[in-house]
Amino acid sequence: MSNILAKAEPYLFLTPAFAILLIFLIFPLFWNIYISFHDVSFITILKNWEYSGWTNFVDLLNDPNFYTSLRTTVLFVAGSVALQFTIGMLMAVLLSQKVRAAGVLRAIFIIPWTISAVIAAFSFKFIFDYNFGILNYIFQQIGLQPVGWLSDPNIVIWSLVIANVWYGTPFTMLFITAGLLSINPSLYEAAVIDGATKFRSFLGITLPLLKPFIVINLILITMWSVNFFDLQLVMTGGGPLFASTTASLYMYRQAFEFGLLSKGAAAGLILIIINISVAFVYLKLLKR
Amino acid sequence: MNMNKKVSFTALFLIVSLIFTMTSGFVFPVSAQNKQVSLTAIVAEPKERWDLLFNTALQKLKQKHPGLDIKLDYRVLPYDATRTQILTAMAGKTPIDLISADQIWLGEFAQGGFLTDLSDRAKTWGRQSDWYQTNWDGGKYNGKVYGIWAWTDIRSMWYWKDLLNKAGVNPESLQTWDGYLAGSKALSNALKAQGIQPMHLVGASHSPDMWYPYLWMLGGEILKQKSGHPTKGTYWYPSFNSTQGVKALGFLKQQVDAGIKPQVNHFWGQEFADRKFAVMLEGSWLLGTFPRDQWPTINHKVGMLPVFPVPNKNTKSTTMMGGWILSIPQTSQNKDLAWELLTTMVDPSVLTPMLQKEGYLPTQKPIGEGPYAVKLNATIPYYKEMISMIPTAHSRPNIPEYPQIADSIKQAIDEVYYGMKDPKQALNDAAAKSAKALGW
Numbered sequence: 001m002s003n004i005l006a007k008a009e010p011y012l013f014l015t016p017a018f019a020i021l022l023i024f025l026i027f028p029l030f031w032n033i034y035i036s037f038h039d040v041s042f043i044t045i046l047k048n049w050e051y052s053g054w055t056n057f058v059d060l061l062n063d064p065n066f067y068t069s070l071r072t073t074v075l076f077v078a079g080s081v082a083l084q085f086t087i088g089m090l091m092a093v094l095l096s097q098k099v100r101a102a103g104v105l106r107a108i109f110i111i112p113w114t115i116s117a118v119i120a121a122f123s124f125k126f127i128f129d130y131n132f133g134i135l136n137y138i139f140q141q142i143g144l145q146p147v148g149w150l151s152d153p154n155i156v157i158w159s160l161v162i163a164n165v166w167y168g169t170p171f172t173m174l175f176i177t178a179g180l181l182s183i184n185p186s187l188y189e190a191a192v193i194d195g196a197t198k199f200r201s202f203l204g205i206t207l208p209l210l211k212p213f214i215v216i217n218l219i220l221i222t223m224w225s226v227n228f229f230d231l232q233l234v235m236t237g238g239g240p241l242f243a244s245t246t247a248s249l250y251m252y253r254q255a256f257e258f259g260l261l262s263k264g265a266a267a268g269l270i271l272i273i274i275n276i277s278v279a280f281v282y283l284k285l286l287k288r
Numbered sequence: 289m290n291m292n293k294k295v296s297f298t299a300l301f302l303i304v305s306l307i308f309t310m311t312s313g314f315v316f317p318v319s320a321q322n323k324q325v326s327l328t329a330i331v332a333e334p335k336e337r338w339d340l341l342f343n344t345a346l347q348k349l350k351q352k353h354p355g356l357d358i359k360l361d362y363r364v365l366p367y368d369a370t371r372t373q374i375l376t377a378m379a380g381k382t383p384i385d386l387i388s389a390d391q392i393w394l395g396e397f398a399q400g401g402f403l404t405d406l407s408d409r410a411k412t413w414g415r416q417s418d419w420y421q422t423n424w425d426g427g428k429y430n431g432k433v434y435g436i437w438a439w440t441d442i443r444s445m446w447y448w449k450d451l452l453n454k455a456g457v458n459p460e461s462l463q464t465w466d467g468y469l470a471g472s473k474a475l476s477n478a479l480k481a482q483g484i485q486p487m488h489l490v491g492a493s494h495s496p497d498m499w500y501p502y503l504w505m506l507g508g509e510i511l512k513q514k515s516g517h518p519t520k521g522t523y524w525y526p527s528f529n530s531t532q533g534v535k536a537l538g539f540l541k542q543q544v545d546a547g548i549k550p551q552v553n554h555f556w557g558q559e560f561a562d563r564k565f566a567v568m569l570e571g572s573w574l575l576g577t578f579p580r581d582q583w584p585t586i587n588h589k590v591g592m593l594p595v596f597p598v599p600n601k602n603t604k605s606t607t608m609m610g611g612w613i614l615s616i617p618q619t620s621q622n623k624d625l626a627w628e629l630l631t632t633m634v635d636p637s638v639l640t641p642m643l644q645k646e647g648y649l650p651t652q653k654p655i656g657e658g659p660y661a662v663k664l665n666a667t668i669p670y671y672k673e674m675i676s677m678i679p680t681a682h683s684r685p686n687i688p689e690y691p692q693i694a695d696s697i698k699q700a701i702d703e704v705y706y707g708m709k710d711p712k713q714a715l716n717d718a719a720a721k722s723a724k725a726l727g728w
Contacts, residue, residue, distance in 0.1 A: 043396065043400045044400075045379045046379065046400060046402070047401070065699075129553050130549070130551070130552075131485070131551070131559060131564045132553075150552050151551070236552065237492070237493045239491075239492075239493065239552060239698075240702050240705070241702045241706055253695075256375075257372075258691050258692045258695070259396060
């Protein structure tokens with residue numbers, strides 16, 4: 001009897017975590033799949049939900065705006081991840097050197113991450129505004145023409161990337177800092193004795209030992225950038241001409257602006273597949 | 289010693305709490321006997337108007353029901369969040385007693401079965417004839433009353449007198465399309481150095497709202513009834529891509545070609561009050577961006593023409609009418625009391641002071657034409673001119689598919705703004721998408 005209890009003990013301890021996972025992750029996921037195969041909208045939500053097969057997915061794949069949103073997502077994610085990672089890594093490495101007031105600087109740099117995304121979005125909306133924005137004001141003061149940061153379809157996505165980089169970089173900085181702190185300093189001392197330069201130590205010691213941190217960080221910031229829609233919603237509403245409608249915003253608008261909950265759910269499923277694929281690629285890279 | 293102090297403090301706290309609990313029952317015996325009723329409401333910003341309305345209406349309601357301890361919990365949400373919050377709350381069967389709905393949301397809410405049919409209550413109430421017909425009809429969907437249109441707004445042309453003077457532009461000349469474009473050029477030349485733009489052109493999510501008046505003045509319509517719908521027999525079909533629609537969108541293109549920049553951010557008149565634009569086609573709420581103490585003399589600085597520019601002088605101008613409808617959700621657990629609250633809120637004696645303070649326009653004849661009108665006319669600048677626009681004003685369709693249709697039209701307008709398509713092609717594409725959304 002006690003043997004059985006001993007065997008069951010780990011599972012009992014796992015029960016609360018599994019229950020939370022079931023309620024908040026697995027159930028909503030299956031509910032989302034269920035909705036995406038039915039005809040559910042704001043108009044029919046209190047009525048019978050008719051089975052609609054693949055109709056919602058077909059509708060989605062026939063919508064040219066969905067493809068535009070996928071292209072926009074690729075630009076937004078690639079720009080955000082590349083810049084967030086590079087700047088965050090650079091900041092973490094620099095602050096890990098013997099810098100005066102490194103702690104204070106870290107605390108200052110982390111501020112954007114502590115701010116609500118909506119507040120950050122409102123701030124950038126005003127910074128980038130064509131008429132009222134501080135950026136165009138500076139441009140005009142130095143004799144440059146004002147730029148349509150949020151009104152030019154070719155520029156708007158990069159304005160969003162800038163806002164997302166400002167908002168998300170501190171996370172990478174913190175995460176990589178944690179990784180750097182986990183490296184045994186004696187390795188660097190040994191490298192110095194062996195005559196390695198700082199750059200050589202970085203390539204030979206820091207980067208390989210940071211690899212798990214880098215991959216996990218890349219997975220997280222990629223997923224967050226794919227799913228992020230607060231900035232786009234507040235700063236541009238997805239316009240002009242869908243140039244800033246990422247797939248997550250497309251999903252939100254279908255579900256909550258147009259009330260097409262099933263179509264939104266179908267878009268959500270495609271987003272999940274994108275996220276899983278990205279994580280899979282990164283994890284494959286980690287195992288190399 | 290410390291322990292003793294802690295025990296004494298705890299004992300003292302318990303005794304005081306006990307005495308307070310016991311005496312409060314004796315001091316307020318009436319409130320203890322009263323039945324407590326909590327009403328809940330979700331309404332859209334700005335908050336001040338609701339504070340004014342709810343406070344007065346609640347007082348009146350309490351006077352009517354001395355035996356009830358009525359409490360009102362109202363949440364004021366930003367415009368964009370209001371619709372989603374109301375829908376998700378009602379879909380989740382959260383009890384809500386009163387909501388403010390934009391006129392265009394009514395069909396969706398009613399069709400979804402979220403709203404209480406108020407037809408019988410409205411009949412017994414007997415105030416239907418007090419409403420302007422368009423405004424009363426705006427609260428109906430499929431022949432049933434689902435809401436009471438509380439107040440409205442119209443869009444008109446606002447301008448800074450000194451800036452037009454400086455550019456030598458006669459405001460009257462802005463009333464025609466040609467005059468408007470010529471005025472833009474003159475203003476642009478005169479005001480460039482000051483960083484002031486001549487005309488405001490909406491490029492934000494609601495840009496269709498500022499295009500419809502041109503469509504309507506040419507005799508066009510957004511949607512028309514058509515037979516042969518696969519499931520509904522006769523149903524709405526897009527008609528905004530008519531020749532009138534193409535001509536109307538052509539005028540927006542002419543504005544862009546003349547150098548007027550579409551504005552993706554909209555600050556609801558604040559940009560005009562901040563003198564970033566010399567002329568702005570904007571809603572009557574623009575007045576609210578000026579301090580109240582400036583209202584009596586505002587006509588010295590700011591001019592208003594109750595028109596949208598027309599293609600020629602033979603065309604009659606028109607405008608778009610919006611506003612807020614008060615409705616009772618199906619989930620309300622206090623429908624009778626909620627109806628009483630609603631009708632008290634739209635009572636002229638309660639509503640007029642709010643309209644007067646916020647500068648909104650009435651939907652009821654007793655306020656628009658009676659003694660209350662004198663009050664409003666004395667307080668709200670250009671009140672008479674704004675009221676004069678109501679008879680020719682149109683409202684948008686309040687059918688459930690409207691958000692998708694508006695989005696397609698917005699895309700067409702953007703495509704023309706950014707030179708990707710000509711007006712005809714853009715509108716035809718939008719009409720095809722809208723037809724699909726309507727189930728054709």
